[in-house]
Amino acid sequence: MYKEWLKVILKSPLFQGMEEEQLNAMLECISARIVKYSKDEFIALAGDDFKEIGLILAGEAMIVKEDAAGNRVIISMLKPGDLFGEMAAFSGKSKWPSSVIAQQSCTVIFISPRAIVGQCEKLCVSHQLLITNMLSIISQKALILNRKVEYLSIRSIRGKIVYYLLEQYKHKGKKTFTLPLNRNELADFLNVPRPSLSREMCRMRDEGLIDFHRSAVKINNVEKLRSLAEL
């Protein structure tokens, strides 16, 4: 039953590093459910009882949130190997916080959180791996969110740009470097309109703080930039 999916499952971040045979044994041991969904079907419905973590085996799905205002907002897209529900699983939530909807016909395997933290005499090594993987996945999500919060908390556009450029400078170690994002992506990341971003960057260029051409940037005065970031 699980055989045909083992390869996909092993590529997912949660099961990465496991032996094929152990995985198979484990799935049988916890009798993981494999379910097929057709396009537009609800894989999980926000508010329903939460029981198992899901892993996409085939097809595409999207995590959709009904926000406080009643709008349907796409949180993210899921591809084969992607997990969903892992945060709800361990934070003590008993209901799905968001809905998951199949975009195409979709195959999903459901795994009980207890299968990850639970006891299973024969599989101690695998368990340890699973637990480490799970902790790593959630920690990384938290760190990404943390970085996002840092950027979103800066109120001025200039402040965001300065912060971003200094981060890049710190990372690359040179005053001249290439931005990994184009203007549109950078504007999205900083959560500002692209023309406003362009305008502010040009002002900074006019003031002699930086030079740039497209994605190539040069910081003229690191100290001055730093003093701006204090605002």
Added chain:
Amino acid sequence: MYKEWLKVILKSPLFQGMEEEQLNAMLECISARIVKYSKDEFIALAGDDFKEIGLILAGEAMIVKEDAAGNRVIISMLKPGDLFGEMAAFSGKSKWPSSVIAQQSCTVIFISPRAIVGQCEKLCVSHQLLITNMLSIISQKALILNRKVEYLSIRSIRGKIVYYLLEQYKHKGKKTFTLPLNRNELADFLNVPRPSLSREMCRMRDEGLIDFHRSAVKINNVEKLRSLAEL
């Protein structure tokens, strides 16, 4: 060595639910380090090698980040029972992402991440508890950050207010309720200046969307509010 601290440790979210004796055995087994610091001493220095998770036993400390701009920003305060370094521990970071500084003389116990995920034949039950606690702590942090990102991503003040009020409405189930935050706190939470928040709330009152007096709020028209949140 650990005896005098067991009570404190057991109250921390990580060790909550453990038996005193098991905890003691475990601490001895992993030979957890207890270290004392005097005021203003660095407990951890950003950039240094990361090895162990810390838990404050006595005193107060602060997590401080040297941001990209070189400023020292207080991320949060730590009291007895509080953990630090738990996100770095499992996300694969090998360096401290922030510094931790003692605010008063401080006692700290350091615990290796391997003590939590690692094997220890005699302590399987405790391990399972520790792991569940750890997953729960990190998941909850991630969820809190997630909520923060949702709010920070809303660009207009009105949008934030609407979102917040609808969330409260959904939570309380009544159109009339009391806000759990005062204006200052709400303004901080929404990351806007307090007068701007007040102004916008008053405009909404003038437009008949809501009524309020201090922390007592009444939503006059849920549908209209929802339609505003779509912007």
Added chain:
DNA sequence: CTATGGATGTAACGTTTGTTACCGATCTTA
């Protein structure tokens, strides 16, 4: 009851930002 201090509302002003529309530069593909 009245004085005090903290919390909240209000007003005015200048600045920053969002919006839209358009232009030119650069890249891509036939």
Added chain:
DNA sequence: TAAGATCGGTAACAAACGTTACATCCATAG
């Protein structure tokens, strides 16, 4: 190389916002 697509810069205007300073409300102690 020409056509079209994509990307980035620019401008002008209105709207939203930050800032400051002050008035008003309310709780509480004296």
